Amino acid sequence: MLRAVNFTAVCCLLTKFGTVSISASGLEVVSEMNQAIQGKLHDAKLAHAYLYASIFDEYRFVPPKNWSELANRDENDEEDTQPYICFEINVSTMVQCLALFESRMSCGEKRDLDKKVSENFVELIYRGAGEPMCLALHAGRLHMNFQLRTLDTNLIPELYFAADSTVAQVIMKSEWLARTFQELDAAGETRVHVRLHQRANRTAPGHLEFRTENSYGSTELYASGN
DSSP: OOOHHHHHHHHHOSSSSEEEEEEEEEEEEEESSSSOOOOOOOOOOEEEEEEEESEEEEEEEEOOOTEEEEEEETTTOOOOOOOOOEEEEHHHHHHHHHHHHHHHHTTTHHHHHHHHHEEEEEEEEOTTTOEEEEEEETTTTEEEEEOOOEEEEEOOOOOOOOOGGOOOOOOOOOOHHHHHHHHHHHHHSSOOEEEEEEEEESSSSOOOEEEETTTTTEEEEEOOOO
C-alpha cells in the first residue's frame, strides 16, 4: 500500500514527504500536492494509504500524555477527538526500509524462521516534534531498526463524502491502481474519467472504467469485478 502512495508522489510530482497519522483506529499515510481544502478538490492531488487496526492480529497505540500539543490541535477542535499523533516523513525512505526487511526474510534468514514459527511485529516510536521516528521490525531472530527523520505538520482534513450521496464503494489492489495511473499519466492529459459499470445480475461481474484523452485519441483501462 505504501508503494502506491510513494509511486504517486514520484510520478505525479507530489512531495516525497507524506503525512503519517497514528491513532487507536490504525495508521494513515497521505501524500499531497498543494494544500487540500474541501470544496477546492480540483486544486488538490492526494494519495491515501490506510492500515486499519483490525487487519493486525494485535494492535496497540500508546499516545503520549501531551498528545494534543504534539498534534497541534486548534482551540476549535472537538473535545471528544480520540488521541492521535501526526508528523511528516519521507515515504520513499520508509518503503526502502520495509523492502530491505522483506528481502532479508526471503533470503537466508527465512530458512531459519521457517524452523520455528514466531510472531512478526513492528514498533513505531515517535517522541515528539523534531524527533526521529524509530522503526523496529522483528521476525523470529531477524531484527532491524531504523531511525527516520520527521517534520512537524498538522493533520490533513478528512474528505467528507455524504452517505446519502455515495453511489458505490470499490475495494481494489493498490498495485493495480498504481500501474493504471502510471499508464494514464503517460497516455493522456491530467483529467481522468472514472465510471463504475454495475453488474447486470448476480452472476455478471461489474467493472470499473478509467478513461483519458489527448490529441492522438483516448485510452481506456478496465478493472474487472472478479
